[in-house]
Amino acid sequence: MSGIDTSAGTTTAAALALGDDALILSHRLGEWAGHAPVLEEEVALANIALDLLGQARILLSMVGDEDELAFLREERSFRNLQLVEQPNGDFAHTIARQLYFSVHQHELYAELARGDGPFAPLAAKAVKETAYHRDHAEQWTLRLGDGTEESRTRMRAALTALWKFTGELFQPVEGLDGVDWAALEERWLAALTDVVERAGLTLPEGPRTGAWAAGAGRQGLHTESFGRMLAEMQHLHRSHPGASW
Amino acid sequence: MVTGADVTTTRLEAELAELAGSVPDPELPVLTLGELGVVRGVRMHDDGHAEVTLTPTYTGCPAIEAMSADIERALTGHGIPEVRVTTVLAPAWSTDDISAEGRRKLAEFGIAPPRPHAAGGPVPVTLSVRCPNCGSTDTELLSRFSSTACKALRRCTSCREPFDHFKEL
Known part of the structure; x- marks a missing residue:
């Protein structure tokens, strides 16, 4: 629990949850650097990762030392959604993850920005950035779903594979008490249905949770690939404490 | 202030x-x-x-x-x-905060300045973006993300030059 001010209250818990979502998805998107299908997409994914990293820095700084929190915590101390830690997979998997998360984040930040809580200033700023992330994911979903048989098959498979991680998006987060999670989920489902249908696909069926209870990521329980991702993300800082560029 | x-x-x-x-x-x-x-x-x-x-x-x-x-x-x-x-984060910066002189300089430098905001939200789709090279409004979006977070990549369909557009935020 290095770097966490344990005396602080629910605002800390919420900042950690939202900050970890942004940090972990930023790292995953950064893994595309040098591997994206076209140069424009390489730049787009890096730009989205940078926006998320900026959000993560502000949110984690509300909790403690941002570097200690990012690089010295153990797996069980991370509070991010399991969705954002899922591996990049093929490009369709990355887009499905972006679609599920960015629609959620955009709607959540819009709601936080309307309030007067501790997250309103960041949310008012970040909601404008996430509008672009959401648009990016929606445009690619349309293109892949309405593209070739190959792209449609892959997009459908990706939406289905990640569907079981979407229940957790609407588990109430401690410290975000003013959020109407049921209404947020309704807006998310309506937006997803609209995009997916315009892409010539249908929303996956089946449960929106896995064998574990929804909310597991928020409790520090993560999926198998997360430990390996953390090892790569943290090893430089751990091997060379205090190193700087 | x-x-x-x-x-x-x-x-x-x-x-x-x-x-x-x-x-x-x-x-x-x-x-x-x-x-x-x-x-x-x-x-x-x-x-x-x-x-x-x-x-x-x-x-x-x-x-x-x-x-x-x-x-x-x-x-x-x-x-x-x-x-x-x-x-400080609040009030959030917006491309509407760029001065008229700033917009003129951006265009002169080859970067299409941001359009003023429509009421609907941060991603305007209606007004066209003018090519900073030849002035044509016949331009197309190549990517919403470009060399920095604040720019999008476009191409002029008249003079065929690609150019950066300071995107609306």
Whole structure:
């Protein structure tokens, strides 16, 4: 629990949850650097990762030392959604993850920005950035779903594979008490249905949770690939404490 | 200015704000920080230090540290013994904060300036973006993300030149 001010209250818990979502998805998107299908997409994914990293820095700084929190915590101390830690997979998997998360984040930040809580200033700023992330994911979903048989098959498979991680998006987060999670989920489902249908696909069926209870990521329980991702993300800082560029 | 209506700005503070605003943007040196609209104000404190409030364009903008260092250098060079730059998020910066002169300079530099905001939200789709090279409004979007977080990549269908567009935020 290095770097966490344990005396602080629910605002800390919420900042950690939202900050970890942004940090972990930023790292995953950064893994595309040098591997994206076209140069424009390489730049787009890096730009989205940078926006998320900026959000993560502000949110984690509300909790403690941002570097200690990012690089010295153990797996069980991370509070991010399991969705954002899922591996990049093929490009369709990355887009499905972006679609599920960015629609959620955009709607959540819009709601936080309307309030007067501790997250309103960041949310008012970040909601404008996430509008672009959401648009990016929606445009690619349309293109892949309405593209070739190959792209449609892959997009459908990706939406289905990640569907079981979407229940957790609407588990109430401690410290975000003013959020109407049921209404947020309704807006998310309506937006997803609209995009997916315009892409010539249908929303996956089946449960929106896995064998574990929804909310597991928020409790520090993560999926198998997360430990390996953390090892790569943290090893430089751990091997060379205090190193700087 | 973030200073409330009841707080008066001294002549020195106004002078320092102008000085901070004249610092060139580290990534777009044709623009000053004042034209970009990111310097929110300067306040002199009783212990003699100057506090400059700065707002980032994007939350993850990596240029903010270079901006802070450049402002500190400019003000200490003007005889202020201690300068502290504070970053504020609210009210959130918008491309509408870029001055008319800033927009003119962007276009002259080959970057299509941001369009004013429509009421509907941050991603306007109706107005066309003018090519900074030939002036044609016949341009198309190549990518919503370009060389920096604040720009999109477009191409002119008249002169065929690709160009950056300072996208609306």
